[in-house]
Amino acid sequence: MNKHSIAGEIYVLKIGGSVLTDKGEIRKARKATIKRISKEIVQAAPKNLILVHGAGSFGHPQAKVYLKSRELKDALITHEAVKELNWLVVSALTDCGQKAIPLHPLSAVVSKGGKIVYKLNDQIELALKQGIIPVLHGDIILDDEDGFCIVSGDQLVVYAAKEFKASRVGLGTDVDGVFDDSGVVIRNLTLQDVEKQNIKGSEHVDVTGGMKEKVELLVQLAARYKIRAVLFNAAEESNVVKFLRGDDDLVGTVVTG
Numbered sequence: 001m002n003k004h005s006i007a008g009e010i011y012v013l014k015i016g017g018s019v020l021t022d023k024g025e026i027r028k029a030r031k032a033t034i035k036r037i038s039k040e041i042v043q044a045a046p047k048n049l050i051l052v053h054g055a056g057s058f059g060h061p062q063a064k065v066y067l068k069s070r071e072l073k074d075a076l077i078t079h080e081a082v083k084e085l086n087w088l089v090v091s092a093l094t095d096c097g098q099k100a101i102p103l104h105p106l107s108a109v110v111s112k113g114g115k116i117v118y119k120l121n122d123q124i125e126l127a128l129k130q131g132i133i134p135v136l137h138g139d140i141i142l143d144d145e146d147g148f149c150i151v152s153g154d155q156l157v158v159y160a161a162k163e164f165k166a167s168r169v170g171l172g173t174d175v176d177g178v179f180d181d182s183g184v185v186i187r188n189l190t191l192q193d194v195e196k197q198n199i200k201g202s203e204h205v206d207v208t209g210g211m212k213e214k215v216e217l218l219v220q221l222a223a224r225y226k227i228r229a230v231l232f233n234a235a236e237e238s239n240v241v242k243f244l245r246g247d248d249d250l251v252g253t254v255v256t257g
């Protein structure tokens with residue numbers, strides 16, 4: 001059970017690496033998009049927001065090299081790359097007048113016996129209490145069995161949502177949601193639907209899986225903790241504001257248990 005003492009509702013938002021970076025390149029950030037999303041966050045002014053971002057071209061290609069070589073230097077390169085993207089996000093928020101701090105999973109999250117152990121609660125809680133947005137990211141972390149492994153931004157979303165009993169959870173990707181076979185966005189997705197649907201993965205170099213893995217995690221969040229999440233297109237202007245404000249006209253897929 002969580003014991004935090006944050007006043008007001010808590011939102012968790014992840015912005016995918018495919019939105020913030022060009023996934024076809026290496027370490028190529030979409031700075032204008034990072035700026036636009038920061039402005040939208042400031043515009044919506046959520047009371048308590050835990051922000052998570054993916055790695056995109058600042059992590060996936062580098063992690064792929066590490067997973068092959070298993071060399072420490074490649075693990076470090078992966079962490080350094082995603083830290084660089086994290087700094088771009090934190091700085092963009094700061095430039096908009098929003099207090100934000102980086103929280104790097106490598107320093108506070110480990111994988112033990114195949115289970116991910118998060119030691120980030122205090123940092124998140126104290127940041128929120130001071131009106132600071134904690135900015136987490138997918139990262140490479142120590143593994144007790146085998147060097148390092150990857151914790152994805154999506155896993156961090158599930159962790160933060162359940163620990164802080166989030167009332168609004170969103171995953172901003174570069175597509176409008178989950179599509180059915182005829183290319184129409186599925187507005188409401190349940191566990192049964194997931195078993196029936198043929199949900200496609202990402203087209204890019206991706207060490208953490210694509211849409212299918214995302215939906216599976218969110219279905220568990222909904223089924224076990226009764227927390228619904230919405231998948232929407234954060235590459236489209238105003239959608240982050242709409243999500244944070246809870247606007248009904250946000251196009252996306254709501255994942256329920």
Ligand code: IPE
Nearest residue numbers: 017054055056059138153208
């Ligand atoms: C991946 O995080 C982390 C690393 C590869 C180091 P995510 O899986 O959350 O990243 P995106 O959103 O797919 O880019």
